[in-house]
Amino acid sequence: MNIWHDIDEGLYLLYFCRRAFYNEVSITWKGLQRLTMEPSSIELADLVERTLLPGLELESVQPEEPVLVKELPGNWTKLGAGNYAGVFTHPNLHDEVVKVYAPGRPGWENELEVYRKLGEHPAYSSCRHAGQRGDLRYLILKKLRGKTFYQCLVQGLTIPQQVIDDIDAALDYARSRGLYPHDVHGKNVMVSEGRGLVVDVSDFLKYEPCSMWDDLKKAYSYLYSPLMSNNPVPVPEWVLNGVRKGYRLFRSAHS
Numbered sequence: 001m002n003i004w005h006d007i008d009e010g011l012y013l014l015y016f017c018r019r020a021f022y023n024e025v026s027i028t029w030k031g032l033q034r035l036t037m038e039p040s041s042i043e044l045a046d047l048v049e050r051t052l053l054p055g056l057e058l059e060s061v062q063p064e065e066p067v068l069v070k071e072l073p074g075n076w077t078k079l080g081a082g083n084y085a086g087v088f089t090h091p092n093l094h095d096e097v098v099k100v101y102a103p104g105r106p107g108w109e110n111e112l113e114v115y116r117k118l119g120e121h122p123a124y125s126s127c128r129h130a131g132q133r134g135d136l137r138y139l140i141l142k143k144l145r146g147k148t149f150y151q152c153l154v155q156g157l158t159i160p161q162q163v164i165d166d167i168d169a170a171l172d173y174a175r176s177r178g179l180y181p182h183d184v185h186g187k188n189v190m191v192s193e194g195r196g197l198v199v200d201v202s203d204f205l206k207y208e209p210c211s212m213w214d215d216l217k218k219a220y221s222y223l224y225s226p227l228m229s230n231n232p233v234p235v236p237e238w239v240l241n242g243v244r245k246g247y248r249l250f251r252s253a254h255s
């Protein structure tokens with residue numbers, strides 16, 4: 001944090017309080033707390049570029065498998081990893097996560113563009129900052145609090161029908177913003193207090209059709225609902241990984 005930044009924030013706060021005094025804007029205690037306590041994107045970027053990126057080692061060994069996190073600096077925790085990026089959190093981050101693309105993996109600019117087109121929607125995250133240091137590109141995203149479908153299956157947690165309906169509505173919303181929902185699989189959708197969220201939108205600019213969400217919904221209707229919805233049991237990860245690999249083979253044979 002530098003002194004000019006402090007002065008800048010202080011002046012902005014005074015200006016805001018003056019407008020509130022003259023009733024130009026309404027102010028609540030919670031709003032004031034957010035205004036004074038939420039770290040700015042400059043502070044967030046500084047935290048990421050000073051404490052995470054210099055010690056982070058990420059590798060994409062195979063494009064079809066999650067990236068490997070070989071080194072992670074103290075205080076940072078891995079929240080998840082996909083085929084393109086690792087996602088991390090830090091005790092000073094309350095509402096954000098940091099998604100870092102593995103060197104050589106594409107998609108950073110596209111994901112930024114998708115968030116720009118999506119705007120604010122309750123079923124999606126949003127992007128607070130995008131940056132690059134050396135060969136590491138990162139996004140600071142709003143944190144989504146929930147469990148992915150994959151985690152729900154592993155832990156034996158219920159996935160209600162409402163969640164499926166919410167995700168359908170969220171994908172329709174994305175289409176209405178000129179996007180093409182793509183790669184919507186069990187690690188990219190979440191259950192959060194009984195509602196559905198979409199956690200990964202990085203491929204929503206791809207025009208070619210993708211049947212993953214429709215296939216997942218079929219599995220939900222024909223397998224999950226009759227067998228598990230009233231009595232969910234934990235499914236071992238090796239079973240889910242076998243299903244994932246089998247599904248990929250099936251799809252490549254039928255495309």
Ligand SMILES: Nc1ncnc2c1ncn2[C@@H]1O[C@H](COP(=O)(O)OP(=O)(O)OP(=O)(O)O)[C@@H](O)[C@H]1O
Pocket residue numbers: 079080081082083084085086087097099125141142143144145148183187188199200201202
């Ligand atoms: N905004 C977020 N809030 C909370 N957790 C998140 C967020 N974004 C990602 N995650 C977690 O990190 C994991 C990996 O992130 P993400 O799916 O965006 O990576 P990816 O490399 O683009 O994945 P894919 O292989 O599906 O393309 C997710 O499955 C989820 O568990």
Ligand SMILES: [Mg+2]
Pocket residue numbers: 082083187188200
């Ligand atoms: Mg993903």
